Amino acid sequence: MINAFSTTFSIETRGIGTYEITGKIRDLVAASGVKTGVATILVKHTSASLLFFENADPTARRDLEEFLRRLVPESISYFSHTLEGPDDMPSHIRMALTRTSESVPVLDGSLQLGTWQGLFLYEHRRHPAQRTVAVSVLGEVE
Amino acid sequence: MINAFSTTFSIETRGIGTYEITGKIRDLVAASGVKTGVATILVKHTSASLLFFENADPTARRDLEEFLRRLVPESISYFSHTLEGPDDMPSHIRMALTRTSESVPVLDGSLQLGTWQGLFLYEHRRHPAQRTVAVSVLGEVE
Amino acid sequence: MINAFSTTFSIETRGIGTYEITGKIRDLVAASGVKTGVATILVKHTSASLLFFENADPTARRDLEEFLRRLVPESISYFSHTLEGPDDMPSHIRMALTRTSESVPVLDGSLQLGTWQGLFLYEHRRHPAQRTVAVSVLGEVE
Numbered sequence: 001m002i003n004a005f006s007t008t009f010s011i012e013t014r015g016i017g018t019y020e021i022t023g024k025i026r027d028l029v030a031a032s033g034v035k036t037g038v039a040t041i042l043v044k045h046t047s048a049s050l051l052f053f054e055n056a057d058p059t060a061r062r063d064l065e066e067f068l069r070r071l072v073p074e075s076i077s078y079f080s081h082t083l084e085g086p087d088d089m090p091s092h093i094r095m096a097l098t099r100t101s102e103s104v105p106v107l108d109g110s111l112q113l114g115t116w117q118g119l120f121l122y123e124h125r126r127h128p129a130q131r132t133v134a135v136s137v138l139g140e141v142e
Numbered sequence: 143m144i145n146a147f148s149t150t151f152s153i154e155t156r157g158i159g160t161y162e163i164t165g166k167i168r169d170l171v172a173a174s175g176v177k178t179g180v181a182t183i184l185v186k187h188t189s190a191s192l193l194f195f196e197n198a199d200p201t202a203r204r205d206l207e208e209f210l211r212r213l214v215p216e217s218i219s220y221f222s223h224t225l226e227g228p229d230d231m232p233s234h235i236r237m238a239l240t241r242t243s244e245s246v247p248v249l250d251g252s253l254q255l256g257t258w259q260g261l262f263l264y265e266h267r268r269h270p271a272q273r274t275v276a277v278s279v280l281g282e283v284e
Numbered sequence: 285m286i287n288a289f290s291t292t293f294s295i296e297t298r299g300i301g302t303y304e305i306t307g308k309i310r311d312l313v314a315a316s317g318v319k320t321g322v323a324t325i326l327v328k329h330t331s332a333s334l335l336f337f338e339n340a341d342p343t344a345r346r347d348l349e350e351f352l353r354r355l356v357p358e359s360i361s362y363f364s365h366t367l368e369g370p371d372d373m374p375s376h377i378r379m380a381l382t383r384t385s386e387s388v389p390v391l392d393g394s395l396q397l398g399t400w401q402g403l404f405l406y407e408h409r410r411h412p413a414q415r416t417v418a419v420s421v422l423g424e425v426e
Binding site: 214221222223237241242276 | 322
C-alpha cells in the first residue's frame, strides 16, 4: 500500500549558522510508516536555506560559514534592497547559492544518507528567528 | 487514491533575468487533484535555472543578478568553451550555482511555500529564448 | 498501479572531475517500470556532489571545474578543518555550491531532460574514491 504523508515543523534559530535537522526528518519518516520511497524537505523562507554537510567536525561548518560571509559580504555597495538591514540581501544571496529543497530516497524505512552526512537548516540572518520546514514522505508502507 | 501526474510547459524569456512561475505550478497542482504529496519542477536546460526567491520587492532580484554577473563575468579569459558566444559559459556556471530541480511538499492541496517565497525561472542568456519546464505531482487525491 | 522503487549504485572516481550518470539513471527508471512519476537521485557524500550540465562539449565542464577551483582555492588560509588534507575543505564548499539531490519528472517512461542535459557526479577530492548514489523512482506503472 502507498502512503502520502505531509507536515511542517518549526525550528528556533539563534543567529547565523547551521542547525542540524537530520534526526527530526528521520522521526517523520518513521511516523509516515514508509519503507520504500522518498522524503522531500523544503525551508519556507528566502533568507534561510537547507544544506547537506559533514556533521562530525563543527569546524568544517564554521569554515563554510566564513567562506560565504566573505563571498557575499554585508559591505557590498551596489545593493539597492537594503530596507530590511545590511544582513538581508546577503542572506538572500547565500540562500540562492545553497538550497531550498532536498529529496532523499528511503529504503528499508531508512533515509539513504552517508555516515557523516547531515541535513542542516542554514540561518543567514543575524537575529533569532522561527523558521518553518515542510516535509512530505511518499512510498510503500509494507 | 494515489495519483501520478506529469506534464511540461513553455515560457518565453526576454534576456537575463528572473521570471516567476509560482502561479503556473499552483495551477498544475490544482489540475492534478493531489491534496497530500509532492510537486517536482525541473528546467530542461543548462543555461537557465530554477530559484526560490523573495517575490515582493523586485530590487532584491536585481541585486542577486548583479552579484552573479560580477561573480561569473563574461570577461573571464581562461574559458575555452566560447563558440556559442561570451554569455554562454557564464550562463552554464550561473546555472550550476543555482538550481535545476526543486521539490515542494503539498498539504491540503497547497504548495507549502512561505508568504513571499516565489519560484522563478532564471534565464542566463542574453537573447530571448523558449524554455521548457517539466512538472510532476504525486500524492493522495482525497 | 503505483510502484515505489529504491536502490543504490556505486561509481569509481579518478580524482577531481565530472562523471556522467544519466544512462545509469535511465536504466533504473526502466527497471522500475514507472511511466508517470518522479526519479530522485542523491549522492551519499559531502565531498562529492550532483550537477546537471551540458554533456556535449567536455570543454564546458573543464571551464566550470577551473572556475570552482579558483573560487574555492586550496590555499585559503583561514580554514581550520585541515586534518583530512588541503583538498578536503574546498571539496565540502564546492559540494555546498552545487547539489546533493536532484529530482526529475518521468513522463511516458522517460526522464524529462533536455537534449544535451546530463546528470553528473562531481568528484571534488584529488584521490580516487568509490562513491554511492541513492535512487528512488515513484509513480504509475501502466
